[in-house]
Amino acid sequence: MTENNAAKYYSQAVFAPMEVSIELSQKQNHECFESFDDDGRLKRKGTMWTASAHIITAVIGSGVLSLAWAIAQLGWVAGPVVMVLFSFVIYYTSSLLSDCYRSGDPISGKRNYTYTDAVAAYLGGLKVNICGFIQYANLFGVAIGYTIASSISMTAIRRSNCFHQKGQNSPCHISSNPYMIIFGVIEIIFSQIPDFDQIWWLSIVAAVMSFTYSCIGLALGIVQVVANGGIKGSLTGISIGAVTETQKIWRSLQAFGDIAFAYSYSMILIEIQNTIKSPPPSEAKVMKKATLLSVAVTTVFYLLCGCLGYAAFGDSAPGNLLTGFGFYNPFWLLDIANAAIVIHLVGAYQVYCQPLFFFVEKWAARKWSHSEFISREIKICRSYKLNLFRLVWRTAFVVVTTVISMLIPFFNDIVGLLGAVGFWPLTVYFPVEMYIVQKKVAKWSTRWVCLQMLSFACLVVSLAAAVGSIAGVVSDLKVFRPFKSSY
Numbered sequence: 001m002t003e004n005n006a007a008k009y010y011s012q013a014v015f016a017p018m019e020v021s022i023e024l025s026q027k028q029n030h031e032c033f034e035s036f037d038d039d040g041r042l043k044r045k046g047t048m049w050t051a052s053a054h055i056i057t058a059v060i061g062s063g064v065l066s067l068a069w070a071i072a073q074l075g076w077v078a079g080p081v082v083m084v085l086f087s088f089v090i091y092y093t094s095s096l097l098s099d100c101y102r103s104g105d106p107i108s109g110k111r112n113y114t115y116t117d118a119v120a121a122y123l124g125g126l127k128v129n130i131c132g133f134i135q136y137a138n139l140f141g142v143a144i145g146y147t148i149a150s151s152i153s154m155t156a157i158r159r160s161n162c163f164h165q166k167g168q169n170s171p172c173h174i175s176s177n178p179y180m181i182i183f184g185v186i187e188i189i190f191s192q193i194p195d196f197d198q199i200w201w202l203s204i205v206a207a208v209m210s211f212t213y214s215c216i217g218l219a220l221g222i223v224q225v226v227a228n229g230g231i232k233g234s235l236t237g238i239s240i241g242a243v244t245e246t247q248k249i250w251r252s253l254q255a256f257g258d259i260a261f262a263y264s265y266s267m268i269l270i271e272i273q274n275t276i277k278s279p280p281p282s283e284a285k286v287m288k289k290a291t292l293l294s295v296a297v298t299t300v301f302y303l304l305c306g307c308l309g310y311a312a313f314g315d316s317a318p319g320n321l322l323t324g325f326g327f328y329n330p331f332w333l334l335d336i337a338n339a340a341i342v343i344h345l346v347g348a349y350q351v352y353c354q355p356l357f358f359f360v361e362k363w364a365a366r367k368w369s370h371s372e373f374i375s376r377e378i379k380i381c382r383s384y385k386l387n388l389f390r391l392v393w394r395t396a397f398v399v400v401t402t403v404i405s406m407l408i409p410f411f412n413d414i415v416g417l418l419g420a421v422g423f424w425p426l427t428v429y430f431p432v433e434m435y436i437v438q439k440k441v442a443k444w445s446t447r448w449v450c451l452q453m454l455s456f457a458c459l460v461v462s463l464a465a466a467v468g469s470i471a472g473v474v475s476d477l478k479v480f481r482p483f484k485s486s487y
Helices: 003-034 048-059 062-098 115-122 126-166 177-190 196-228 245-262 266-273 283-316 331-367 388-407 411-439 446-477
Strands: 377-381 384-387
Touching: 048 196, 048 266, 048 283, 048 331, 062 196, 062 245, 062 266, 062 283, 062 411, 062 446, 115 126, 115 266, 115 411, 126 177, 126 266, 126 331, 126 388, 126 411, 177 331, 177 388, 196 283, 196 331, 245 411, 245 446, 266 283, 266 331, 266 411, 331 388, 384 388, 411 446
Parallel strands: none
Antiparallel strands: 377 384
16 A cells, blocks of 8 residues: 555545534534524424414403303494404504514514513513513413303303203202312313423314304304394393493493403413514514404404394393303203313413413522522423422412312402403503604604503593492402302
């Protein structure tokens, strides 16, 4: 072998493996880099469709079945008009809020992971604390309200079967406490899902369930209208005589609030947007498309369910078409609808509680950064790691909300009050004020005046609904018995 050939073979033997090693290393680094977003977090995978599923899960709650009652208070003219009007308000203010996900540049600006982060970035000061308190108080209240609502649907299944066996005049009183406990146990399990980004499949299932029971309610309404031989209801809603003038006012205020709050999901909008994959296109553009699709679908369902329910029952429309026993048959179809409501509420509970879970866990990690109890994760399987603090804290949260639900079964009226207090600041005031700061809208300009008029009008709605909710709480307290809820 010549000296040149020996050098050639030596070079191939020594440096070729090194070159392959360098290429593999560069490839691994590139793949590793591509698995993270610009903020160093694992790459987000959300799309317009998953964001829409989250929104629909949050918005189309079982409250859709109470809209017939709301329209009955307002009538054929004001009811649908108010519903369409608030759909435009929610879409507009949600679009303003979605632009606040990033500070500065919409593509590469600093991310705001939560609603309070966005308020801190644009407004700062005391407003951050006020926003955080209202947001998390509402999320806590919604968790309690959903626990109560799920137990009502579960007892409705039992009562429906009881009515089928013993007749419609049978009292069929059933305690809701065992069903609240069942719902709580289910939520303890699902609450161990680490973060918002990993519950996309649960939101899709919940969204499908919401369409299921809405369609059943819709179909039953159509059948009832045909059976009646015509459309019930009046242009101005329930008449004076059937209720007193004072009751008419209170009920109308409550109806305004019910319709306004039925669209509200702004308290978790930023958290939903934080699951969307990185640009292009920008997260704001994807979120606006998801909002448009979700609000449009929601409005159509609300109009159909609300109007057909009112057409079927007129002024006597029940507070819930499926659990208020506006319908008794076919009982098996009612059972399917109520089961769908329960499954939907399981997912909706997680959609609303994940931001609260994240807030507490982030605060705890910052407060006790060296604690193994807070930070240690135990690998259970390939795709799941158990965190002891998460297990204890989230379990305790679900237990507390379940106990409060059993203690104060009329908490839905209190949730209505929380919704009234939270609707204006979270859905309108903060998005408008952040938009004004972001776009540098001049004070007393035409745009500034229009935005302030919108904010003031929604404040009046919130205050009016709050008064109506307070009246409902006072009425409930007169017959209040803790741990004695039955239907």
